């Protein structure tokens with residue numbers, strides 16, 4: 001057994017998990033439950049009262065956090081210690097949203113000036129493109145941006161841009177290409193005019209197959225459509241920590257925006273990887289996004305554990321994963337602009353906490369990161385919510401909703417909000433057999449049929465949910481919301497004693513993919529691998545089954 005599962009707090013949580021009353025009872029016996037179990041920070045309100053938690057539960061969870069040295073680990077991250085031990089890197093995405101007055105040391109050097117310089121370079125670029133001063137090769141202003149990148153170099157820019165649609169510059173459109181599937185880039189290129197299109201190649205490593213291939217295709221298209229090699233600099237810029245590789249690739253040195261090893265890919269939207277966002281919403285709004293995230297950083301670093309929003313959310317999710325065998329966690333956004341957020345949180349959390357060994361290499365004997373999934377309310381209510389209400393799996397849920405809509409038409413927002421609050425209530429209360437039977441009292445069914453149908457209508461309830469509210473979706477509240485989930489992921493990784501900042505599991509697939517590519521191109525049938533892989537490669541080479 002690991003130290004964690006051996007600890008008396010873990011054992012106490014395990015015993016306590018069998019004795020928590022149904023949430024109906026918890027609400028019935030405490031009218032002040034919402035007041036006690038909700039908090040506001042950085043423009044967000046978290047209602048965590050609809051959880052299987054009593055004061056004893058929370059005390060034990062906070063003790064677990066303290067015993068795991070969570071506060072010291074938070075300090076170590078903010079201080080730039082090498083907490084990504086397998087890659088020997090500091091983890092300082094928080095420095096990207098620090099104030100210019102701060103001083104943050106990574107590898108012996110204050111990194112704040114570099115961060116500010118890059119923001120200023122972005123500012124100059126954004127103003128040059130949006131003012132029309134930046135011209136394409138025929139002298140026309142840029143109308144279309146194509147952002148090429150994958151993983152964190154795609155999801156952050158795409159989903160944050162989508163979320164901040166009301167703030168877009170109407171003169172610009174942004175397209176996102178990630179997948180190496182030629183269909184993806186082909187369909188985008190069909191819409192574009194090379195004279196007015198600017199490509200942003202985003203790759204921290206500058207070595208990711210998908211991004212390199214898509215950029216080469218974009219460059220070939222540009223040249224085939226009439227652009228000259230000498231015009232490439234007017235239409236291609238790059239964001240990378242590998243400046244040498246980007247220049248070798250042919251990107252003009254002036255058109256390279258730097259990022260750094262101490263920024264993980266899935267935490268990089270705050271760096272120049274966020275350039276597509278900045279172009280669309282303008283630099284003032286981009287800075288407001290950073291500032292919202294910075295406020296959440298301050299809250300996370302300074303609030304006591306018991307009043308710390310990311311800590312509370314991280315602990316409650318761990319509670320269900322480790323003590324109620326919850327294998328997944330659903331994120332439900334009641335705002336069309338936030339429809340991409342579940343996919344963003346999916347990479348953030350699953351790439352970070354999908355780990356099976358502790359920092360010192362011991363196999364874990366507890367569950368780590370759950371499957372994160374979700375979608376947009378109310379659509380999901382007519383699809384997968386059935387399983388949330390009556391399925392056999394316990395799936396804790398986060399409901400996220402702005403109180404004011406950017407599009408306040410008629411009764412739409414009242415209906416959206418009532419669905420959101422109705423769902424959390426239904427999950428919590430459920431419906432008992434007697435209630436179901438009473439509802440059928442006046443129906444024409446026979447007594448036996450009523451008994452049977454009532455059985456099918458029973459909903460156990462006691463299904464946990466958090467509700468996160470904000471006044472309005474703005475760059476600042478969105479920044480705080482995303483930083484909240486980043487830190488929630490950190491809290492869990494810290495307690496599980498895993499490295500939330502590497503991603504070795506992705507590498508084997510990449511290596512074997514490259515090996516298969518070589519075999520496909522080898523000009524002869526493959527017989528060196530397992531029977532299945534050989535057959536699949538050979539069928540692919542023949543082009544028919």
Ligand SMILES: O=P(O)(O)OC[C@H]1O[C@](O)(CO)[C@@H](O)[C@@H]1O
Pocket residue numbers: 150151152153202203204205206207208211265266351503506
């Ligand atoms: O920005 P890069 O280096 O192209 O990497 C893209 C993505 O690939 C990964 O390394 C692995 O999927 C992600 O963490 C990262 O965001």
